[in-house]
Amino acid sequence: MKVTFNINFHTVWGQKLCVVGSIPELGSWEPALAKEMSYKGDGNWQLELEVTSPVKDIEYRYFLSVNDKQVFEEWEKNHQVFFIGQADQYTLYDYWQVRPANLAFYSSAFTKSLFAHPCNTHERVVKSGKRLTIKISVPRVEKNQRVAITGNQDCLGNWHPDKALILSCDTFPVWHIDLDAGEISYPLEYKFLICDDQQQPLYWEEDENRVLNLPSQQVGETVIVSGLYFRDNLPLWRCAGSVIPVFSLRSEKSFGVGDLGDLRMLVDWARKTCQRIIQVLPMNDTTTTHTRTDSYPYSAISIYALHPMYISLPDLGELADPEKAAFFARKQAELNGLDAVDYEQTVRYKLEYCREYFRQEGEAILSTSEYREFFAQNESWLMPYAAYCYLRDMYRTSDFTQWKENSVFDKNTIRELCSVGGKAYPEISFLYFLQYVLHTQFKGVSDYARKNGIVLKGDLPIGVNRTSVEAWMEPKYFNMNGQAGAPPDDFSVNGQNWGFPTYNWDMMEKDNFSWWKKRFRKLEDYFDSFRIDHILGFFRIWEVPSEYVQGLCGHFNPALPLTPNEIEQYGLDFNEARLTTPHINREFLPELFGDQTEEVIGAFLAQSSSRHFVLKPFCDTQRKVEALFAGKTDEASLRIKKGLFAIANEVLFLRDPREPDKFHPRISASQSYLYRELSASDQYAFDQLYWNFFYHRHNEFWKAQAFNRLTPLVGSTNMLVCGEDLGMIPESVPDVMNKLQIFSLEIERMPKTPQREFSDLYNLPYHSVCTTSTHDMTPLRSWWKEDRAKIQRYYNNVLGYAGDAPEECTADLATQIVSNHLATASMLAIIPIQDWFAMDDFIKRKDYEAERINVPSDSNHYWRYRMHITLEKLIEADCLNNKITELIRNSGRK
Numbered sequence: 001m002k003v004t005f006n007i008n009f010h011t012v013w014g015q016k017l018c019v020v021g022s023i024p025e026l027g028s029w030e031p032a033l034a035k036e037m038s039y040k041g042d043g044n045w046q047l048e049l050e051v052t053s054p055v056k057d058i059e060y061r062y063f064l065s066v067n068d069k070q071v072f073e074e075w076e077k078n079h080q081v082f083f084i085g086q087a088d089q090y091t092l093y094d095y096w097q098v099r100p101a102n103l104a105f106y107s108s109a110f111t112k113s114l115f116a117h118p119c120n121t122h123e124r125v126v127k128s129g130k131r132l133t134i135k136i137s138v139p140r141v142e143k144n145q146r147v148a149i150t151g152n153q154d155c156l157g158n159w160h161p162d163k164a165l166i167l168s169c170d171t172f173p174v175w176h177i178d179l180d181a182g183e184i185s186y187p188l189e190y191k192f193l194i195c196d197d198q199q200q201p202l203y204w205e206e207d208e209n210r211v212l213n214l215p216s217q218q219v220g221e222t223v224i225v226s227g228l229y230f231r232d233n234l235p236l237w238r239c240a241g242s243v244i245p246v247f248s249l250r251s252e253k254s255f256g257v258g259d260l261g262d263l264r265m266l267v268d269w270a271r272k273t274c275q276r277i278i279q280v281l282p283m284n285d286t287t288t289t290h291t292r293t294d295s296y297p298y299s300a301i302s303i304y305a306l307h308p309m310y311i312s313l314p315d316l317g318e319l320a321d322p323e324k325a326a327f328f329a330r331k332q333a334e335l336n337g338l339d340a341v342d343y344e345q346t347v348r349y350k351l352e353y354c355r356e357y358f359r360q361e362g363e364a365i366l367s368t369s370e371y372r373e374f375f376a377q378n379e380s381w382l383m384p385y386a387a388y389c390y391l392r393d394m395y396r397t398s399d400f401t402q403w404k405e406n407s408v409f410d411k412n413t414i415r416e417l418c419s420v421g422g423k424a425y426p427e428i429s430f431l432y433f434l435q436y437v438l439h440t441q442f443k444g445v446s447d448y449a450r451k452n453g454i455v456l457k458g459d460l461p462i463g464v465n466r467t468s469v470e471a472w473m474e475p476k477y478f479n480m481n482g483q484a485g486a487p488p489d490d491f492s493v494n495g496q497n498w499g500f501p502t503y504n505w506d507m508m509e510k511d512n513f514s515w516w517k518k519r520f521r522k523l524e525d526y527f528d529s530f531r532i533d534h535i536l537g538f539f540r541i542w543e544v545p546s547e548y549v550q551g552l553c554g555h556f557n558p559a560l561p562l563t564p565n566e567i568e569q570y571g572l573d574f575n576e577a578r579l580t581t582p583h584i585n586r587e588f589l590p591e592l593f594g595d596q597t598e599e600v601i602g603a604f605l606a607q608s609s610s611r612h613f614v615l616k617p618f619c620d621t622q623r624k625v626e627a628l629f630a631g632k633t634d635e636a637s638l639r640i641k642k643g644l645f646a647i648a649n650e651v652l653f654l655r656d657p658r659e660p661d662k663f664h665p666r667i668s669a670s671q672s673y674l675y676r677e678l679s680a681s682d683q684y685a686f687d688q689l690y691w692n693f694f695y696h697r698h699n700e701f702w703k704a705q706a707f708n709r710l711t712p713l714v715g716s717t718n719m720l721v722c723g724e725d726l727g728m729i730p731e732s733v734p735d736v737m738n739k740l741q742i743f744s745l746e747i748e749r750m751p752k753t754p755q756r757e758f759s760d761l762y763n764l765p766y767h768s769v770c771t772t773s774t775h776d777m778t779p780l781r782s783w784w785k786e787d788r789a790k791i792q793r794y795y796n797n798v799l800g801y802a803g804d805a806p807e808e809c810t811a812d813l814a815t816q817i818v819s820n821h822l823a824t825a826s827m828l829a830i831i832p833i834q835d836w837f838a839m840d841d842f843i844k845r846k847d848y849e850a851e852r853i854n855v856p857s858d859s860n861h862y863w864r865y866r867m868h869i870t871l872e873k874l875i876e877a878d879c880l881n882n883k884i885t886e887l888i889r890n891s892g893r894k
Helices: 024-029 108-114 260-272 322-336 343-366 369-395 411-417 425-451 469-473 505-510 514-524 564-568 576-580 586-604 622-628 635-648 673-677 680-695 699-715 733-740 780-786 788-798 811-822 833-837 871-875 878-890
Strands: 002-008 015-021 038-041 044-050 057-066 069-073 079-082 089-094 131-137 145-151 168-171 174-180 188-196 201-204 210-212 221-229 239-243 277-279 455-460 478-486 496-503 529-532 541-545 555-557 605-607 612-615 653-655 663-665 720-723 744-747 768-771 828-832
Touching: 002 057, 015 024, 024 044, 079 089, 079 221, 108 425, 108 455, 108 720, 239 260, 239 833, 260 277, 260 425, 260 871, 260 878, 277 529, 277 828, 322 343, 343 425, 369 411, 369 425, 369 469, 425 455, 455 514, 455 720, 469 478, 496 541, 505 699, 514 699, 576 653, 586 605, 586 612, 586 635, 612 635, 622 635, 663 680, 699 733, 720 744, 780 788, 780 811, 780 833, 811 828, 811 833, 811 878, 828 833, 833 878, 871 878
Parallel strands: 002 089, 089 221, 131 221, 239 277, 239 828, 277 455, 455 529, 529 720, 744 768, 768 828
Antiparallel strands: 002 044, 015 057, 038 044, 057 069, 057 079, 131 174, 145 188, 168 174, 188 201, 188 210, 478 496, 478 541, 541 555, 605 612, 653 663
16 A cells, blocks of 8 residues: 655755654654655655555654754644545645644543534545545534535535535544545635534634645545644633532532542532533542541552542442441441541541442452453552552551561562462452542543533642652652752741652653653543642752751752852852851840740750850751650740741751752741841842842743653643642743643732732633632632731722721622632633632531631641532522522623
């Protein structure tokens, strides 16, 4: 079979075009084995290829080569040609594929959910034996719409829309039509249009008519023109949705915590209220201690395994033993009666129920072909995960460095541990069973959401637990001597220390970021969109030395630390001992310790000069201080601990751990006591250095890092990618996110313009998610109580009211605030469910403080918020539901 590739691409001397593809004749995706094209003049390149492989289709792509090195390639999506019928010759006319300006519509959020089209083929007889196929990408075609073609000849209806031909859609968003070239006289003028399901035209293409002028075809030859894009100028498409952690859902059937059955019910509510997207928090297993500290959803022990607490017990099945069934029914009623999640009790009894059901049905389930298929597809992570859980419980610690002979992961040892019939297998097989049930239930909910046109949006944590399966199994990818966190912001003045290991990006890049790509592929099992938590970590991560508890003395990694000479060029005398060793002037001690000052000096401080003190060796790091005060909760002890932590932060520069002769200025150093001791000229010099270091020095450097990491990752997934770009944002972030079309996160009370107190909702970018609050913030009603002066300005200057702001955020005020967010240009307006509730006096919770999900400044926060009403009652709450529906429709959102 002869296949001829044609493409128009203008090059300069020394450049050449090549084709690489899925068959041996095209190098089997090896660029070094790609086929070089021949230049035919006027930008036209051609390759004639004899295909002897017995294939039904070929995937391929073009790239530009200089000196036998690939220097520029097409957008990530491949060309594809299917060999059908009796043709023995295929001639392909392709267009170079560039990243579409409307990339979001190519994501699975649209192709599998919002605009999903069933496979439909309009067969047309080609009597002449000369088939002409025209293919075009048209993603923005809603479910009741079709793509048609008309043109200047009888076979295309002579420009009459009612005679236009409907295109087939078997690989949405690509549409195609087969024409009989024997009925065509070139040049052929044509245009595409979008029709409704009654074939009435809705939108015509923009610009001039398309013109096709091809050489005459031979009998038995199929010509395919592909790579076309629909030229549109349609109104902005926008939708609305809700965000809530799955554990926060409540129904009459759940068992003390929201589960996958509840998520399915939330889909029903979303559909009823014209919402199109549901965002959840991470759902991975976080079990390290079997205590409430495991409630933190961003500290996963596996990037693949789901948390067993999300199993829907009603969907799992009933227990045959009536006494046991009655026992668990009582526990369900008891736990469902609580205002918040009792994490320990809920997980304990849900797992006990699952064990009972496994004893009853496990053998039969594990023998099914569906389970065997699941195991085969997931064995690479499932077996190490099960072994990890078994060893964690056997050694009574998740710290694998204490697992004796199992402290270092060994594939063969783990395979033997998990072998069928072995001592550990009863527990191992139960862990397999849990993950199979979770996958099956979640896949069912995902398919149900897609069927109903609802997008499920997941959450990808930036880090993993330092004692996770991945840290044990693949330590080469992690820097275990550092801790990931975040610099100070509105959430936490001392910064955040998440405790996660930082990434060894150099090692990850060597295998083309496969670790991340596998994470993305697993998310695709359940979600069509996802949020990259702390996307700034792909530019640089805030790395905190292991001896610190707080995040204030961290530094960015990677970074360009300063030499002493560079520091002194700003006019600051670099006295290394004075500026890098934690110490404090005696005059400031009463501010930290009050009437306990003398006691603290005697017990914890050593004099380093006539006026200064340093911490004694037994308490000279925050980790040592934390250990000293472990379990002490009295006010005096807490104040001393806080003060000693503050002294440990008293430096102006931090030594770089990789280049010890270079230094980072400490973040927020102008708030330190040491800064207050500087002369006015030294303060000015430090301020200039600080501003340049944090806001200018790294811009291009971090931009290059982000493009290098994010470009292949975003290109590897079909999901709609969103980023959480809050906090201390480098100047380069918007440019990178815009070029890669990663949606930004926009919050009115966290403006990205320093000069503004509140974001300008009228000028938000289209490729963004706007919301009233996040899980790290107070919901609307609590926020209204936080800062009276700020709320007064918001009430007068933003909402436009005169007079004093009300003491409470009333239902009417909440409705106006939500309505303002729905009116923005952001494609996605995703509202926390607590803020939807705030719009209805009969639905909203009486105790507004109980609605908060997380307090970022508290590293030991208990994540336990739960809806106060059931989903059954919410679905029947017509007053609120009608208001939500009306607000969404009036805003022009779909």
